[in-house]
Amino acid sequence: MDEQGWLTKRFEEHRPRLRGVAYRMLGSLSEAEDAVQEAWLRLHRIDATTVENLGGWLTTVVSHVCLDALRARTSRREEPFGAQAPEPRVVRGEGADPEGDAVLADSVGVALLVVLDTLTPAERLAFVLHDLFGMPFDEIGSIVGRSPDAAKQLASRARRRVRGAPTPLDAGRDRQREVVEAFLRAARAGDIEALLAVLDPEAVVRIDAAARIDAPPADAGKPREIKGAALWVRQFVALSRGLRFVQPARIDGSVGLIVAPGGKLSRVLTFTVTNAKVTRVEVIGDPARLRALAIAML
Numbered sequence: 001m002d003e004q005g006w007l008t009k010r011f012e013e014h015r016p017r018l019r020g021v022a023y024r025m026l027g028s029l030s031e032a033e034d035a036v037q038e039a040w041l042r043l044h045r046i047d048a049t050t051v052e053n054l055g056g057w058l059t060t061v062v063s064h065v066c067l068d069a070l071r072a073r074t075s076r077r078e079e080p081f082g083a084q085a086p087e088p089r090v091v092r093g094e095g096a097d098p099e100g101d102a103v104l105a106d107s108v109g110v111a112l113l114v115v116l117d118t119l120t121p122a123e124r125l126a127f128v129l130h131d132l133f134g135m136p137f138d139e140i141g142s143i144v145g146r147s148p149d150a151a152k153q154l155a156s157r158a159r160r161r162v163r164g165a166p167t168p169l170d171a172g173r174d175r176q177r178e179v180v181e182a183f184l185r186a187a188r189a190g191d192i193e194a195l196l197a198v199l200d201p202e203a204v205v206r207i208d209a210a211a212r213i214d215a216p217p218a219d220a221g222k223p224r225e226i227k228g229a230a231l232w233v234r235q236f237v238a239l240s241r242g243l244r245f246v247q248p249a250r251i252d253g254s255v256g257l258i259v260a261p262g263g264k265l266s267r268v269l270t271f272t273v274t275n276a277k278v279t280r281v282e283v284i285g286d287p288a289r290l291r292a293l294a295i296a297m298l
Contacts, residue, residue: 007048011040014055017133018062024128025066027113027263035065059135063125063143070121111249111297113263115162118295126151127158164250164296176273177255177298180248183271183278184257187240192233199229200277205236211267211285213239250296258295265290 018039022032039061051057116124122144129135129143130151141151179198186194206225226232245261251270259267268290272280284290 007043010048010054011043011058014058017055018058021059021128021133022062022066024108024113024116024132025063025124026069027117031069035062035069038062038065056139059129059133060139060143063129067121067125067143070124074121108263109247110245110260110263111247111258111295112162114249114258114260114265115295115297117263117265119158119161122146123154123158123161126154127162130155131159162297164253164294173255175276176271177248179273179276179278180255180257180271184246184248187237188246190237192237195233195237196229198276198278199233200274200279201229202227203229203277203279203281205232205281205283207283208286208289210287211283248298250298252294255298265295268293268295 015036018036019032022035023029026032026035039058042061043058048054116127119127125144126137126140129140130137137148137151137155140155141148144151144154146154182198183195185191186198204225204227206223208223212222212224246257246259248255249258250256251258251268254270256271257269258265259269266285268284270282270284271278284293
């Protein structure tokens with residue numbers, strides 16, 4: 001095997017880990033691929049035979065690229081980092097795997113991506129590298145330009161945000177989670193009977209103006225509220241196609257659902273549960289209200 005073939009083979013061995021790190025850092029599959037491709041390009045600018053730990057070197061490079069991307073994204077108010085980045089064609093070839101992309105997105109979970117998006121770039125990097133990939137704090141500190149203790153504090157702050165404020169054990173919340181998850185399963189399956197089984201007959205759905213996607217011109221900009229499960233459940237199911245990017249999460253201390261295509265929060269559903277039945281569903285899409293919500297992993 002020639003040197004180029006050897007280097008490509010070694011790089012491909014590390015690609016899944018690099019891609020996983022970059023995706024959790026950036027929340028975008030295309031941007032993650034760009035970050036991995038940048039590592040490949042930088043690898044060609046050095047003598048790879050002098051690198052003792054190729055996996056560690058590549059992880060560090062990808063981490064630096066992602067950190068720069070997050071900082072640039074923040075300063076440009078979420079302008080996509082990958083807009084001008086070259087497409088990673090050098091080593092894609094047979095490695096392109098659309099189904100693998102979908103599996104990766106599902107395995108990470110949109111709730112985690114949404115919460116990670118609320119962290120500072122340094123907090124996000126410290127949490128991802130240490131808590132999800134086991135990198136020691138001395139190496140993380142060198143990437144973010146801080147001491148190992150400071151890196152540990154970054155990860156600790158991030159961990160508290162991801163998990164949310166500690167709450168006492170609450171059997172009622174456990175039951176609420178069961179009801180909300182049953183609601184989600186029924187909606188995903190389009191099972192009207194199962195959905196009605198978890199709804200109170202007088203259940204109310206309220207959809208704020210920003211979350212409405214079916215409003216006629218006369219109702220544009222107005223919220224909608226309907227009382228009576230039988231009156232709105234069929235339309236709700238019809239409008240709930242593509243529920244792949246919906247996941248339960250803790251929202252202001254209660255169990256609800258977040259809708260986050262590509263890991264970007266677009267809507268939140270909050271639930272009022274009484275006697276194991278949903279009595280109220282509120283669909284929130286207003287950006288200001290979404291930013292004010294405290295969202296954490298269950």
